Amino acid sequence: MNKDYDLIVIGGGPAGIMSAGRAAENGAKVLLLEKNDRLGVKLAITGKGRCNITHAEFNIQALIKSYGKTGKFLYSAFNKFGPEDIVQFFNNRNLLTKVERGDRVFPDNAKAYDVIDVLKLYLKKNGVDIIYNANVDSIESSKNKIDKIILKDGREFIAKEYAICTGGKSYPLTGSTGEGYDWLSNMGHNIITPKPSLTAIVVKENFVKDLEGLSLKNVEANVYQDNKKVLSNFGEALFTNNGLSGPIIIDSSKNIGELLEKGDVELQLDFKPALSDEVLDKRIQKDFAEGSNRLFRNSLNALLPQKLIPVMIKLSKIDPEKKVNSVTKDERKGLIKLFKYFPLTVVKLAGFNRAIVTAGGVDIKEVNPQTMRSRIVQNLFIAGEVLDLDGPTGGYNLQICWSTGYIVGENFNKDKI
Ligand SMILES: Cc1cc2nc3c(=O)[nH]c(=O)nc-3n(C[C@H](O)[C@H](O)[C@H](O)COP(=O)(O)OP(=O)(O)OC[C@H]3O[C@@H](n4cnc5c(N)ncnc54)[C@H](O)[C@@H]3O)c2cc1C
Structure with missing residues (x-):
């Protein structure tokens, strides 16, 4: 059992990768647990394999309007790390991007796998430990604090802080099967009933x-x-x-x-x-x-x-x-x-099998929009599609993950608010 991680991130999708990478870049010792044998299985099929990374709307006020009722929650995260920043993030790492019809931003070479390669390198450069085939079974908590994480194969992990980035329930074959909702509900979070959306x-x-x-x-x-x-x-x-x-x-x-x-x-x-x-x-x-x-x-x-x-x-x-x-x-x-x-x-x-995203999820009233810290569980962050946030097609949904993940990485060791 390893005891010296600052942050354990569950889920190697865009939100989990960004949380882990940014926290490590800020000096945290990070462990990323992914149940698949590779990262970003869903990310690889986004935009029909071309990955519509984000939406080229750089006015944050205008951008959040596209997310409907819950959009305001994203205001602070988008201001800190919005569409312009993620485009820069990839451009600075030699992945050029282009803006297509409807302000959709894609990698210039049209390959989602190259997006994943950049992200993998980001994790490696910042020293994030990754365990693949790490299927988290349960989370043990007491007094509104997570004590440990237990995998299906019995392995246990402990850290100072944790981030749940397990995604929604759509396209379950990619690994997003919704366990995150159960753990969070057991720890006292309200889950707005997940429903298939963009389907x-x-x-x-x-x-x-x-x-x-x-x-x-x-x-x-x-x-x-x-x-x-x-x-x-x-x-x-x-x-x-x-x-x-x-x-x-x-x-x-x-x-x-x-x-x-x-x-x-x-x-x-x-x-x-x-x-x-x-x-x-x-x-x-x-x-x-x-x-x-x-x-x-x-x-x-x-x-x-x-x-x-x-x-x-x-x-x-x-x-x-x-x-x-x-x-x-x-x-x-x-x-x-x-x-x-x-x-x-x-x-x-x-149903969920054909839905691009899941609407519903963790009630955002219970998450601090400045930090992505749970207001219920002290040492927990929540990011990505597992939250009750979703947008239309056009790069809006990945932007939720980049922004909320980045915010986790910015706040992993800050005072608990
Ligand atoms: C076909 C398709 C096309 C899409 N195209 C686009 C697009 O072009 N642009 C866009 O903006 N959005 C697109 N989306 C939506 C976008 O892919 C999702 O919103 C995004 O992937 C959510 O990221 P996430 O990190 O929150 O979760 P996910 O990407 O779902 O990642 C969650 C990860 O957690 C892991 N996990 C789950 N449970 C456990 C567990 N118990 N233990 C360990 N690991 C676990 C999963 O294996 C998975 O790797 C598309 C979705 C689909 C299905």
Whole structure:
């Protein structure tokens, strides 16, 4: 049993790595415990393997607005170590970055593994001890103080301070399985129920199976509850085997989840948001007039992707063998409705397996935003996704980890506030 660590960090994801590295840089003797056989398993798959490191919004006031209700908690951490600082951090270590569409910051060479390599070197240079395959089973505490950490294989570790950086519950195969919530709850922390966020949605309509893999650019997803439009998002959507995914769905998913708790949710896709109903009608009439002897089933090629046409024809209830010159005005109106208000009934959000982040987690009222120190357990810090903080896609979620982790490393041996 090793007794002389200043800080033990549990979890080798971005938050844990930054906590450990910065604390060591500030002179602490640090041990990092990771249950996988390597660091940053989830980090490696971020941004489709390219790692959207952060969001290039350097005005902190503006940045925190993107995090919703809990965003204010991040104000101090972002001021201390915000998007500009993490970009500098990587640039200073020879990892160049570029800003892409939507202010998303990526490594210049588009490789998440290079981000991990820089972080590993940061830990090594500052002398952080790392134990891999170190699956923490339990934390023993008394009088609001952690006494020791016990691994599944029975090994025990003691330090002056501890940091829990075990992430959320999403993509559990990466190691983020949510044990942190249990330990923290046992030690007296309130855990806001973890829920999948930034995820796909499951819909009732079986025909989506036929559309699986179809990606649609420049569409609008309009979300309705009680016949009122409550949400609208424009961009790219993707059909899955049981629903929808893609950027506009993923970014709406947290709100959709909240709406589902209140009642039924309908999602209408507008395949032609740039055209009003009237303009689209004129366009269809023109197409029909130009090929008036064409069969209806052959008449939509210029307007829709191939995969969508059989579904649209079926839902329109227009006889596919009918010549377009005999399609009635009412039938055309029904068709336009499908183009502009393609209805899908949302059943639920896809589960943790497909969620990019976990909403919910440690109640931030119980954590000091200046230090990331627990207000309940004296010698404990908490950082990263395990906290009740989450943002939209675009580098916002990793920024939470870099900033809160850095703050741990800045405060590991300061007075307990
Ligand atoms: C597919 C996907 C793509 C994403 N893309 C982006 C992106 O491009 N940009 C962005 O900002 N965000 C992205 N995210 C979100 C981002 O990856 C997470 O918010 C971030 O990884 C959370 O970091 P963390 O350090 O808090 O936790 P994690 O990265 O989850 O790390 C926690 C670590 O703790 C370890 N651990 C857990 N329990 C134990 C235990 N009992 N004992 C020992 N170790 C344990 C785990 O093995 C894991 O390594 C993406 C997420 C996913 C799933």
